[in-house]
Amino acid sequence: MINLSIIIPVLNELTALQRCQMSLYRLRSPTVELIVVDGGSSDGTVQVARQITDQVLVCLPGRSRQMNAGAAMASGKVLLFLHIDTELPPGALELLESGLGACQWGRFDVRLSGRHPAFRVIETAMNLRSRVTSVATGDQAMFVNAALFRQLGGFPDLPLMEDVALSKILRRHGRPLNLAARVTSSSRRWEQRGILRTVLLMWRLRLAYFMGADPAVLHRQYYPDRYTD
Template structure:
């Protein structure tokens, strides 16, 4: 029987973070959970593609748009289940048991992980606490918490939109009432928070979310976000 899980990772110049993310996935291969790894690149100019190819990933190259990249990766996936991860997210040991147990319960619900940061102290814990509360109370996990979803449920809700930003919020809203949080940690990079400032980055993310809910297009939000 073939392993049930396809892992999809969108990338863009991710050479610094990608090796740790990929190393954490070996556990799933050894446990017989992971069927394939699909890396969908949006035009990297660094060693991202070489790193992905070295570990035997299927590499797709498409236009840069995280939603579009995820959509292309899922379309190519052959597993009954999909695990979408950011390139700078590292699943903590034991994740394959958690994922395996969820898949065994059937595909009625999608799942996501509890967020943590790889550094940052008190500020990092505060931001992670807010993110986990937002996911639990409002059903809005972000992409750095991962998304585990069956192919059937993914197709039922329409999948990821081809959008450069907020694709994670859009699919979470489509999955409203059908999301379950795992009490298991996904550790993401704090690099952008430390560069921009924890308060500034957090406020910027919250403002972007409010603007999206107010109807501002993802293209306009992405253009503002990159500035």
């Protein structure tokens, strides 16, 4: 069986962690380790994580920084980066084992959890764009050969778009394994902000990043509630 480390960055995600703790607990096995990397939560996230995972690390906040910290302590030959509000599909580990022989990295297709018909269009567009561009997002549960990940220096230290940046580096080393099995990713942010508003915001941020905008500025625009002037 594949020797896998699943790395989950969190920050004040107690509710989400409690909701998915049984599905996370079932992932653990002699060949799969579960690592949660906390960015300084104040809501009890760390305490709950210690009950259901193999390792819990606390470091400075920042998704790329947290995922790199988790990768540094991981023992698996394959690293899978999972958002706390994303659930792997049944048989995910078997799919990884059978497909990674020919590829060194990859991702799953994604399904958004919301029932609104617009989410079916959005997720289809996300999956198609990823297949055409060989660029994965964090919502798609990216996975990569651990030795290659470390050779490349891990995720670029960016506050936003770190998944896009790493994908562009990885595709120089071969095309990704695009698994059609779908992870289920929470649509909570879309529903809170408004579906159309969120789509337009994400398009604008991606275009700005492509045009060379500072990721720190884009991060402030994507998470305005985390900043106070």
